Amino acid sequence: MAPIRRAISTSVLALALAMPVVSGTAQASPAVHPAHPASSTVAAQRVLAVPGTVNARDVGGYRTYDGKSTRWGVLYRAETLSKLPPEGVGALAGLGLGSVIDLRTAPEAQADGADRLPAGVTSVVQPVDDTSLFAFIGMVVRSKDPVYQEQQLGGGKAEARMDALYRAFVTNAANRAALGAAIRVVANAKEPTLFHCSSGKDRTGVLADTILRAVGVPAGTSEGDYLLSNQLRAASDAALKSQIKAAGLMQDPDLLDPLLQVRGSYLDAFRAQAVADYGSFGDFLSRGLGLDTLTLLKLRLRLVG
Template sequence: MTNVSLTLPFAGVSNARTYQALTTHDGQPLKGEQLIRSGRLARATPTDVAALQALNVTTVIDLRLPSEQAASPDIQSSAVQNIPAPLASDAVTAEYQTLPALFAFLRHHQGAVDWMIAGYQNMLLEPDQQASLAKMVRAVSAAPGAVLLHCSAGKDRTGVACALLLDALGVDRAFIYRDYLLTNTAAAEHAAALRNALRAAHGTGAMQEELAALGRADQRYLAAVFTLLDTRFAGSRGFIRETLGLAESGLHQLLSKFAG
């Protein structure tokens, strides 16, 4: 079997998984367990930290905004380099970071699917976000050991970052979509809690639909990223080389890190 998403049963870190038996679409093997994705590390337990050490994690890349990092800082380890590379997956949740503020916004606005698609694509289009993606790719390529990528829930920003990396490595997109959608299973309990919180705040059915669109991993969102990569940037590798400015040498360093 090839291309396996392996769930990591951490106690204080949500939506954590790594990859095993990765291959490219033409069957070339890639190194396993070099890339780990998760939600924030603010509640990582000592056992979680030990598990990350056992996975040889030497670099943690935090994709959250500075305000999120300050409000819920990662657990630090002297053996790990922590690198901030902030991204914003959509303008709505970036601006309305508390539930009361988000619910107040949703009471008078609709269009969450479109907001999410635009937000995903803006991660590739906005100069500040391109700079963060370039920083992320360089950090992944230069890490002496495994790399952990995370945002808040490990869904949108982590989903786009991992999709970009896996696609550039030549992993089949069908697998990338399946891996991305696993977040919906991992976050099912959290999604139910959000629905209950909105119900308690007397949210309408329309608001529930908008909240669900903001909170789920939706294949349409990631498809919009791949469409943009293919039509404007000559694919993931072209985006890394030209738009992110890593040139052929930077792309080669990334590919070499994961070469089987």
Template sequence: MTEQPEQPTTAAAELAARSLGLAGAVNARDLGGYRTVDGRVLRTGVALRSDGLNRLTEADRAPFAALGIRHVVDLRSLDEVREAGPDKVPGLPVADISAVELSAEPLSVSAPGPDGITLHHLPVFAADFDIYVALRDALADRDPVKQQALLGDGRAAQMMVGLYRWFVTDPVARERFATVLRLLAAPDSPPVLFHCTAGKDRTGWTAALVLTALGVDRATVFEDYLLTNVRSGALVETIVDSFYTRGLMRDPSLLLPLFRADAAYLEAAFAEVEAGWSGFEEFWRSGLGLDDTVLAGLRKNLLGD
């Protein structure tokens, strides 16, 4: 059995209310309901975060449609999409994303009709910190010595810390996160759902940017980030244990730092912001290239009176 994941302090009732209720996307949840330091509350059903939508089931079609989502942002790399499959968004055509992998612009495809959903492929990945590739390599070679050399003795966690720092230091990554924020702030744009594979790292940093920009306190930002361990804990345990029973790994616990949210990862990203800019406001402007218009739009779309 695997270790128990780190638990946030959120009450079970609030956690259940935040869930989008999608059986094929267990980490799909609403950012609505969080309170800012000045007492305003994020609207529900406007900014949604999720793990991959490639596992949506037939039973998910009706609850997904009820969300009224207008834009879906897929932050996965081309390799991830090829391996796991495209998003199963009802009524949306499958796009060829091979041309967008290194493009400066996202690839967008829209369902027909005025109320159709638009899917944006906006891959965020780093060759030096590609967790998907590291996982694939670890499982492809069943040699426990090589797996230990790749992931053991804190190396997996170091890889994750490096990834979160890269979210902040890499200009292409910053621009792609900024693109999601612009979409959330655009008039008549929400509801917007953004996701990656696990809904943990790229999605987690995007959510942290949204909540911080709106004035949600840092403790709540971390609490939202760590909810992944609650939402996905049972699935992670099943997957990791299966690696052992299928003979893929002698010590599948080596993978846990890749599969779990850890406060140290998010702390690394915020530390990089503080190291490179005087504060979050300067990072918003010179790091993300966003202005007061985007911030005003984000507040208008996401915050209640």
């Protein structure tokens, strides 16, 4: 199979296959992040113009229950930063980051490479387990067997695997420890912070959801931030599936959709598991993630103004 050239985004699937992605129009024309956008800022305005990414954005501008808003320019979320061109690293430098939290597992980071960060930015590694999703996707796609692929991904099996992944963010003690540690980094930061996983949608999505809800952003608003990944990743994922089919790896690459997309049911599974195990979201924060009252107060003061 001829090598496939790298463009601007890497998905979990591309990592699993060690396969670069040609995305064509996948950049989706993100606007340059304004220093002080209006409260009515639309989704396109919160997207960071960081070459080498399609799902990098600011989590500022979300209204809280008490009528305040999360601050712009304090906390960012993204996908892997391991393939940024020099201009992408330069764009990151313009954010004034103090630290970048990497949620990828060691196999992911080894396959994809270390983050490319501006000088002086601290890398904080807090791996959150992907329940072998990384290896599973590669195994299924590399099989080139449409019957096997249907057996593994069809009939709701892919969705069930994602449901299990999201529940494991809660049930796995190491995952809870990593998420709690990441939140403490954000709460105690003196400079802007960015966090990411591979595609910037699942682990990054649940961490963003937890942080936003912890500082008083309504659950529905937070879910909107989570679902924005589908819009931002749509073109690059479509290009990836097209390449997979053209390479003869899958006859029906749409079977991958449940793994490439985020869905409200996945986030619901994470939230439901947190309540089932700890009784309430507040108790999940305190007993599940080990966040004390002072840390949560610091987080609120840091992010809401």
